[in-house]
Amino acid sequence: MEHYGLQTAAGHLTVAAESKEPYADDVLAQLHDDAEQVVARYPQKRSALLPLLHLVQSVDGYVTGRGIDFCAEVLDLTTAEVSGVATFYTQYKRHPNGEFTVGVCTNTLCAIMGGDQIWDEVSEHLGIGHDETTADGKITLERVECNAACDYAPVVMANWEFFDNQTPDSTKQLVDDLRAGKDVAPTRGAAKVCSFKQVSRVLAGFHDGLADEGVGAGPSSLRGLELAKDRNWTAPNGKHAAKADGDAGTAGLAPGRSSSTDTPSNDADEQAGSKPAEGK
Known part of the structure; x- marks a missing residue:
């Protein structure tokens, strides 16, 4: 290595x-x-x-x-x-990076769902640790604090494409397929994982035409919306709902902004900024 x-x-x-x-x-x-x-x-x-x-x-x-x-x-x-x-942002690499950055989430939810085990086994399988690259230059392995897909834990990303509900064996197969040059399809997103250089160009603002490929939001992400529709749930419209511009609660604030002080955390007999009621 x-x-x-x-x-x-x-x-x-x-x-x-x-x-x-x-x-x-x-x-x-x-x-x-x-x-x-x-x-x-x-x-x-x-x-x-x-x-x-x-x-x-x-x-x-x-x-x-x-x-x-x-x-x-x-x-x-x-x-x-x-x-x-x-040197501040982790997506910028200051030494040669692999063709594919594989990030294993080991934050709380992914960790208890198996992320730590995935990390241990894949690290041993590849013979590299965090931010290290295989000798063939194909895979850079990273421990990631959060892959932003907790509803599919444990989650692994390859060049920031999602691989949901992973296991040690499925992740080892993923890195083996990437190293072998096979087209690998993420769980959601583009039809296949692109190279680190290709993704970097997209992040620079140049479209690759793949934005509408594949699945967007998965079933777990949409479950709450489906329940709300089935049960006719709507957003609350009480006294704590956002006030229209010009109301007393938004006086002095820029258009579209509202104060965060008048929240349900205030007791019923309290107003934001007032003294607590006697006896409290």
């Missing part, structure tokens, strides 16, 4: 020298063309930093030293400002 993460004694990730080599002329020209489209979406160009970092990853597979320089130049930022953002 090749360990991609070079770290100093203090734990700070260093950028390999080869990542600072200049882009080829044709690659750089295409990057500038794409960056121009991204920057044009924002009233202040520095706001385009997040998608530009994804754009760099779509070319290099991670945020390289030359990618940092490119973003800084295009957005009139310092390399320190760009690096500060690139």
Whole structure:
């Protein structure tokens, strides 16, 4: 196994020298063309930093030293400002990433439903730990705090596509199929899992035409809505419902905003901001 993460004694990730080599002329020209489209979406160009970092990853597979320089130049930022953002968010990789990022959720619900066991067995199966990549460069394995799909726990994601109700065996089959180059269909979403570089380009804001493929919301997510329709349940419309703009409760607030102080947590004989009733 090749360990991609070079770290100093203090734990700070260093950028390999080869990542600072200049882009080829044709690659750089295409990057500038794409960056121009991204920057044009924002009233202040520095706001385009997040998608530009994804754009760099779509070319290099991670945020390289030359990618940092490119973003800084295009957005009139310092390399320190760009690096500060690139090292803050976990979707930006500062060392070579696998073709597929496989994230095993080990947060509370997934953990007790089997996520910890999935992590242990898949980590042993691949011979790598958190944020490490298989020697063939195919799989980067991550422990994820939450995959945002608790109703399907335990959940695994491959390049941020959902694989619901997983088991150790199904996840090991998933990573084996990805390494073998097979088309793998997620439980919900696109018809197959795309590569890390392809997904990075989508996150940069360039559509791949796959948004309407596959299943959107699954049965478990829709169960509450189905129950509400069957039983004619509607949203509450009492004194704690949102007040119309111009009511006393929204005076001084921007249009569409309401105060959060007048909530059901106040006793019936209390008003927001008032002194508690005697005896309390």
